[in-house]
Amino acid sequence: MIGKLSVWQATTQRYSRLLPARIALVLVLLVMLVFISLSAVSTGAVSIQRDVVFKVSVDAIAENLHLDYDSGLDYSARCLPGQPCIQRDAALIREIRWPRVIMAGLVGACLAIAGTALQGALRNPLADPSLIGASSGAAVGAVTAILLGVNIGDLLNSDAPALARLTQSLFAFGAALITTFGVFRLARWQGRTDSTTLLLIGLAINTMASAYIGLATFISDIREVNDIVFWTLGSFAEIFWRDVYVVLPFAVLSVVILPFLARQLNLMTLGEAEAQHLGVNAERLRIICVGLAAMTVGVSVAFAGIIGFVGLAVPHLIRFFTGPDHRIVLPASVLTGGILMIAADLWARTVAVPTEVPVGIVTALFGGPVFLVLIILSRRGRG
Amino acid sequence: MVNHLDAQHLHYHIGKATLVGDISLEVTGGEILAIVGPNGAGKTTLLKLLAGDLHPQSGQILLNGHPLHHHKPLELARQRAVMPQQASVSLDFTAYEVALMGRHPHIRGSETREDHRIVEEALHRTEVLHLREQLYATLSGGEKARVTLARVLAQQTPILLLDEPTSTLDLRHQHMTMQIMRERAKTGVAVVAVLHDLNLAAMYADRIGMIHKGQLEFIGTPEEVLTAANIHAVFGLAVEVLAHPTHHCPLIVPLATNGHVSTPPEIGASSGRRVLADQRVTSAPHLG
Numbered sequence: 001m002i003g004k005l006s007v008w009q010a011t012t013q014r015y016s017r018l019l020p021a022r023i024a025l026v027l028v029l030l031v032m033l034v035f036i037s038l039s040a041v042s043t044g045a046v047s048i049q050r051d052v053v054f055k056v057s058v059d060a061i062a063e064n065l066h067l068d069y070d071s072g073l074d075y076s077a078r079c080l081p082g083q084p085c086i087q088r089d090a091a092l093i094r095e096i097r098w099p100r101v102i103m104a105g106l107v108g109a110c111l112a113i114a115g116t117a118l119q120g121a122l123r124n125p126l127a128d129p130s131l132i133g134a135s136s137g138a139a140v141g142a143v144t145a146i147l148l149g150v151n152i153g154d155l156l157n158s159d160a161p162a163l164a165r166l167t168q169s170l171f172a173f174g175a176a177l178i179t180t181f182g183v184f185r186l187a188r189w190q191g192r193t194d195s196t197t198l199l200l201i202g203l204a205i206n207t208m209a210s211a212y213i214g215l216a217t218f219i220s221d222i223r224e225v226n227d228i229v230f231w232t233l234g235s236f237a238e239i240f241w242r243d244v245y246v247v248l249p250f251a252v253l254s255v256v257i258l259p260f261l262a263r264q265l266n267l268m269t270l271g272e273a274e275a276q277h278l279g280v281n282a283e284r285l286r287i288i289c290v291g292l293a294a295m296t297v298g299v300s301v302a303f304a305g306i307i308g309f310v311g312l313a314v315p316h317l318i319r320f321f322t323g324p325d326h327r328i329v330l331p332a333s334v335l336t337g338g339i340l341m342i343a344a345d346l347w348a349r350t351v352a353v354p355t356e357v358p359v360g361i362v363t364a365l366f367g368g369p370v371f372l373v374l375i376i377l378s379r380r381g382r383g
Numbered sequence: 384m385v386n387h388l389d390a391q392h393l394h395y396h397i398g399k400a401t402l403v404g405d406i407s408l409e410v411t412g413g414e415i416l417a418i419v420g421p422n423g424a425g426k427t428t429l430l431k432l433l434a435g436d437l438h439p440q441s442g443q444i445l446l447n448g449h450p451l452h453h454h455k456p457l458e459l460a461r462q463r464a465v466m467p468q469q470a471s472v473s474l475d476f477t478a479y480e481v482a483l484m485g486r487h488p489h490i491r492g493s494e495t496r497e498d499h500r501i502v503e504e505a506l507h508r509t510e511v512l513h514l515r516e517q518l519y520a521t522l523s524g525g526e527k528a529r530v531t532l533a534r535v536l537a538q539q540t541p542i543l544l545l546d547e548p549t550s551t552l553d554l555r556h557q558h559m560t561m562q563i564m565r566e567r568a569k570t571g572v573a574v575v576a577v578l579h580d581l582n583l584a585a586m587y588a589d590r591i592g593m594i595h596k597g598q599l600e601f602i603g604t605p606e607e608v609l610t611a612a613n614i615h616a617v618f619g620l621a622v623e624v625l626a627h628p629t630h631h632c633p634l635i636v637p638l639a640t641n642g643h644v645s646t647p648p649e650i651g652a653s654s655g656r657r658v659l660a661d662q663r664v665t666s667a668p669h670l671g
C-alpha cells in the first residue's frame with residue numbers, strides 16, 4: 001500500500017512539473033520570436049542597427065497608442081550620402097520591413113496551427129493543409145484570376161497594381177474555401193466522414209489542381225508565368241500593412257479557438273467512436289477544425305502563395321520534443337511556425353541579393369532534410 | 384446512481400442485411416448481462432446500438448427513462464463507458480495518458496489530484512501500473528486491452544458496455560476482468576459484456592442473452608440459457624453441460640473428437656467450424 005501511494009505521488013509530481021516546463025517552453029519560443037523578428041527587420045539590402053530598429057519600433061507603438069514616450073531618436077537629422085539615415089531607415093522599418101516580417105510570422109503560425117488541427121482531427125499524421133485541397137484550391141483561384149485578367153481595378157476605373165493583386169487574393173481565398181468544402185462534402189457518406197477517404201479525395205483534387213496550374217503555365221506569356229510562379233512557390237514580397245490587417249483576424253480566430261479544443265483533439269487519437277464515448281462531438285470537432293484550417297490556409301495562400309511543408313512538418317517537430325499532447329503542441333506550433341517562416345523569408349530575401357528566392361523553395365529545401373532526420377530519429381526512439 | 388438501460392424492439396439493417404432484428408432487453412444496476420452468440424450474429428452491432436454509436440431504424444433505447452439520443456455526448460459519457468474490441472491510438476501517448484483520457488467527461492479545466500488518483504487505481508487494478516510510462520502503441524495486445532479497461536474504469540460510469548473485453552487476454556486476466564465487473568456490479572453498476580467464452584459467461588454473468596442471426600434467441604440465467612440443446616441450435620456444436628466442480632454454475636464441454644465438429648443445425652450453415660476456431664484464436668473485427 002505504501003509502495004502504491006509513493007508511485008501515485010511520483011506520477012502526480014511528474015505531471016505537476018509538466019505545466020511549468022510547458023510555460024517555460026512557450027516563453028522561450030516567445031523570446032526567440034521577438035529576437036528573430038528584430039533580426040529580420042534589421043537585415044536586408046540596407047542593414048540597420050538593431051537598437052535603431054528597436055527604438056523606431058517602440059516609437060511607432062507609442063505613437064499609435066498615443067503614449068507619452070520618446071526614445072530620443074532624431075528623425076529630422078539631415079541625411080548624408082554613405083551615412084546611416086534615421087529618416088529613411090524609419091520609413092523602411094515601419095512601412096516595408098515590419099509588415100513583411102509580421103506577415104511571414106502570421107502565415108507561418110496559420111499554416112502550422114492548421115496542420116496541427118488537421119492531423120489531430122483527421123487522426124492522420126499525414127494530414128496537411130495542402131492535402132485537403134486548401135492550398136492547391138487557392139492557387140487555382142489565383143491562377144484563374146491571372147489567366148482571365150480579372151481586376152477589381154477595372155470596375156473602379158483604377159489601374160493600381162495593388163487592386164490586381166487584391167483580386168487574385170480574393171479569388172484564391174474563395175477557391176480555397178470552395179475546394180475544401182468540396183473535398184469534405186465528397187468524403188461525407190451517410191452522415192459520417194472517413195479520414196482516409198478525405199485525404200485520398202484531397203489527393204485527387206490536388207493532382208487535378210497541379211495539372212490545371214501546369215497547363216496555365218504552359219499557355220501563359222512570360223509576365224503571367226511570373227505571377228503564377230509567385231502563387232505556386234510563395235513569397236512575402238510587396239506585403240503592406242493592409243494585407244496584414246486582412247490576415248490577422250483569421251490567425252487570431254484560430255489561435256484563440258483551437259487551444260480550447262486541445263483535450264478533445266487528444267481524445268480523437270483513440271478513434272472517432274471512442275472519442276464520442278468520452279463525450280466528444282467528433283463530427284462537430286472535425287467541422288470546426290477543417291473549417292478553421294481552410295480559412296487560415298486560404299487567407300495565407302491568398303497573400304503569400306503556396307508555402308509547402310510548414311503545415312506538415314512543424315507539428316511533427318513539436319511532438320518530437322513535447323510529446324503528442326495538443327495542449328502544448330498547439331501553442332508551440334503557432335510560435336514555431338512563425339519563427340521558422342520569418343527565418344525562411346529572411347534567408348530567401350538575403351541569400352541572392354538583389355533577387356529573392358521564393359520562400360516555398362526555402363521551406364522545402366530546409367524542411368525536407370530536417371523532416372527526414374526527425375522521422376528516422378523518432379523511429380529509433382520507439383525501438 | 385440511476386442506471387437502467389432499456390432497449391425496445393431494436394431493428395438495424397444495412398441494405399438488405401438485417402444485423403439486428405427486433406431485439407428487446409433491459410439491464411439494471413447491480414447485474415452483469417453477457418451477450419453470447421456465433422460470429423456475425425449481431426452482438427457488436429447490438430452493443431453499438433446500446434452505446435449510441437448507431438441509431439436503430441426502428442425501436443428505441445431508454446437510458447433511465449429518457450431516449451438515448453436526447454442525451455448530449457458529454458452527459459452520456461458520464462452515464463456509460465464503452466470498451467471497444469480493439470483500441471489503437473494514432474499518436475504516441477503513454478499508457479498513463481491514455482488511461483487519463485477516461486477522466487475527460489469529469490474534468491473541467493485540467494486534471495486534479497483526484498483524477499490522477501483514480502487513474503492510478505484503475506491501472507493498478509488492471510495490473511498495468513508498471514507499464515504507465517510506456518508508449519501505448521508499443522504494448523502487446525493484451526496489455527493494450529488492460530490499459531483500455533483501466534481507461535473505461537476511470538470513467539466511473541454507472542453503466543459499462545464491453546465488447547469482447549477478454550478476447551486478447553490470458554486466462555488469469557480474463558478472470559481478473561470478469562472479477563472487476565463483479566466488483567463493479569456489486570456497487571450498483573450495470574454491465575453488458577459481449578463474450579465468446581461461454582464458461583466465462585456462465586461463471587460471472589447474472590443473465591445471458593444468446594443471439595443468433597440478429598435475433599435474441601434465449602435470455603435468462605446461465606442455467607436456463609446454456610443448455611446443450613440451445614448451444615447446439617445456435618452454435619451448431621454438440622456439447623455436454625456439466626456442473627462446475629467448485630462453482631455453482633454450468634460447465635460447457637465441447638464434444639468434438641478427431642478434429643470433427645458435429646453437423647451444423649441448418650443446411651448451408653457452416654458456423655460450427657468457425658466457432659471452434661473462435662475459441663482458440665481472437666476473432667477478427669467483424670461488422671455483426
